[in-house]
């Protein structure tokens with residue numbers, strides 16, 4: 006791991022990251038000065054107990070939230086300097102998201118759900134359709150394109166979410182408990198898809214999970230305890 | 243996000259909760275419907291008055307009367323004036339008569355092209371081919387007056403022979419045949435002269451008039467006929483009687499516009515005469531109608547404001563409902579500005595649908611009312627009680643959309659300010 010970080014400048018780099026929720030007597034310090042480098046092309050698992058601050062860290066890395074203090078650099082640039090427009094651009098085209106819940110628009114069609122990031126990016130309807138169908142084909146859901154998202158099974162929904170995450174050809178996919186809502190077999194399928202993307206397309210994976218098995222498939226795992234990286238860091242086989 | 247996608251998405255979002263949206267649309271419908279209908283009523287009645295003025299076709303004539311110095315005031319009864327004669331207006335109202343001297347004075351006023359004293363003629367009867375005699379009123383003479391014709395032409399003012407335009411209703415009683423047949427035929431008109439003797443004169447029918455409010459069903463004579471009848475009627479009367487007129491028509495050059503007309507009125511005023519155009523006379527009526535319509539519109543606007551509050555409510559619910567969706571879209575890089583547009587356009591869409599349906603409903607009901615009122619108000623031919631002009635229809639729709647937009651800003655701002663993480667954590 007050390008070698009990787011030293012060779013190329015890291016894609017994402019965090020130093021002395023603090024995040025405090027609330028203020029005064031209600032203040033809760035979720036992250037207490039955390040340092041982390043993520044190299045280009047790497048898959049990394051963030052593991053920890055419930056409430057340890059995994060989602061908090063992921064949201065900060067994905068620039069969805071601002072840290073209380075500390076810096077996050079993307080491609081060597083301090084992200085606190087990004088304008089609102091650049092921030093939106095980055096979220097839209099550099100990152101893809103798979104959240105703890107599916108966050109699908111239940112009444113809209115599968116295709117519309119998948120192409121939402123393209124719609125936000127201002128891509129034309131025709132191209133949205135073509136790219137949406139391509140992504141759905143990749144995830145073997147092309148026959149469900151016209152269905153309402155609500156009518157899919159849990160595993161299918163999670164695949165729709167992954168299709169949505171990769172539709173804009175992001176450099177990083179953030180996945181918060183991607184298999185948390187799925188049974189073991191379906192979860193394994195979803196995992197395969199994600200690691201396949203990482204290997205073939207070089208998309209970075211940042212996976213938040215409780216699941217040691219999933220973590221072990223990543224290039225690297227980091228453990229969070231009480232808002233800090235635990236010393237126990239290891240390189241997977 | 244492209245503008246077309248923002249609008250399209252807002253449109254679809256507006257109808258996601260169909261019942262809720264329908265109820266809000268219904269509230270707007272009621273307001274827009276009422277507003278359109280009251281507006282339509284104002285437009286219809288005013289249009290009718292305008293048409294009436296236009297059908298007379300006189301914009302270069304002032305009606306001049308002598309200003310009555312001793313007009314009855316609250317101070318007590320006015321002193322008797324031997325020059326006072328019966329005037330147009332409520333029965334019993336009088337005016338100071340114009341004499342030939344007055345006519346000359348008026349003619350000398352700067353800007354006056356010509357003066358025609360109004361010669362009021364009382365025709366006893368009209369008769370065709372020794373048939374039955376019928377009563378006939380002769381319309382007050384206004385030079386340049388035009389009426390809607392069923393056949394024939396307007397009277398020729400300069401014609402040497404007596405001519406008249408006869409109302410359509412006289413065709414059958416006088417056995418004149420069709421309107422086209424009647425043109426060119428001759429009728430006899432009888433008046434009683436000052437000595438009490440009945441005398442007749444002939445006149446040629448040059449046109450047949452459709453019923454209209456301005457002529458009150460009377461015949462329209464040309465100059466020669468009026469003069470002939472007046473002379474017959476006044477023969478044998480003392481000269482003082484024959485040269486007293488209730489009013490006179492003054493023609494002027496309308497090219498000078500409103501200001502020139504007003505200046506002329508002022509000059510006549512200084513000379514001791516009161517001048518008014520036909521528009522002035524109808525203007526008071528228009529003002530009253532506008533006032534009534536304004537009050538009615540006020541009620542409709544109150545209904546619209548209530549409906550606007552309904553929009554606020556509907557949109558707050560929508561924002562609440564879609565908290566996670568908004569959070570997701572923001573996480574995917576949708577700007578706050580676009581989120582604001584999404585919700586405010588949704589409000590505008592609700593406003594547009596409500597007002598469009600309201601306006602269409604009002605037009606439909608207007609047609610029905612016009613059908614019924616055509617029968618009930620047969621005395622006012624040509625009256626479209628509820629009329630819609632494109633400008634006021636567009637104004638209603640646009641102002642409802644504006645109200646909807648304003649109503650939508652509060653919820654839209656709330657949605658735009660949402661922070662993506664707390665929205666995503668929202669259960």
Ligand SMILES: Nc1ncnc2c1ncn2[C@@H]1O[C@H](COP(=O)(O)OP(=O)(O)OP(=O)(O)O)[C@@H](O)[C@H]1O
Pocket residue numbers: 026027033035053054055056057058059060061062
């Ligand atoms: N908006 C907030 N206000 C106050 N406290 C918060 C807020 N968001 C998170 N927290 C707290 O911060 C801590 C970390 O939360 P976080 O969601 O990062 O946990 P997690 O590691 O993802 O847990 P899980 O595995 O259950 O998802 C928790 O104790 C949580 O209660």
Ligand SMILES: [Mg+2]
Pocket residue numbers: 059060061105181
């Ligand atoms: Mg979490």
